[in-house]
Amino acid sequence: MSYGASAYARVSQTVLTPREAEAAVLIKAAARLQAIQDNWPQPLPAVNEALGFNQKVWTILATAATEPDAPLPEELKTSMAHLGAFVLTRTLDAMVEPDRDKLTALISINRELATGLRGNP
Template identity: 40%
Template sequence: MSSAASQAYARTAQRIASPRDIEAQALLKAARQLQDVMTNWDQTDAGFVEALMFNRKLWSIFVTDALRDENPEQISIRQNIANIGIFVMTQSAALQLKPEVERLQTLIDINRNIAAGLSGRAT
C-alpha cells in the first residue's frame, strides 16, 4: 500500500472508530511495545524507558478522565479504572527504578485484557 493510501486509510479509520476502539488500540500498542521489550530483554534495553513512559502516559489519561465529574460512566466503573491506572503507573515507575522482565508481563496482560473488554471480546 502506498504511503498516501495508508495515510488516507488511517484518517478514515480515525473518523469512524469509536472512542472505545481508539482506547483499545492504544492499549494494544502499549502492550506490543512492552512485549517487544520483554522479548528482546537480553539484547538491548533500547525502547524500555520509552515503552514504560508511553504506558504511564496512556494510563494517566485514563485516570484523569475517570476522575472527571463530567465522565458519564458509573462511579464504580470510574473507581475501578482509576485503581487499575494507579497500579499500572506505580508498577511502571517501579520498573524504571528496578527493571525486572518478569514484572512486565503483568502490565502487558492488563493492557490486553482491558483492550479486549473495550472491544467486546472475551480473553
C-alpha cells in the first residue's frame, strides 16, 4: 500500500461524527478541569487556561445548539441555553474566585453530556 493510501486509511478510521467530536471535546475539557481539581492548589494561569478552554467549548456548543436553524426540538434548545448560561456563569465565577469545589459541577456536566452524546446509558 502506498504511503498516501496508508495515511488515508488511518485517517478514515478515526473520523468522528459531529456528536462524537462534541463528546470528545467535552471529555477533554472535563479532564483538564479534573487535573486542576486533583492537584489543587494550582497556579492561577493553569486554572484560567483550563477554565478558558471550558468557556470556549461551551460558547460554541450553546451557540450552535440554540441557532434558529439548529435541528433540535425547541425544548432541547431552551434546555441547552439554560445549561450553557449556568456553565458559563460558573466558569466565570471560578475564574474570578478560584475554588476547587466550583469545578465539580463543571466536570460532572461535561461528562454527563458527553455520555449522552455518545448514546451511553
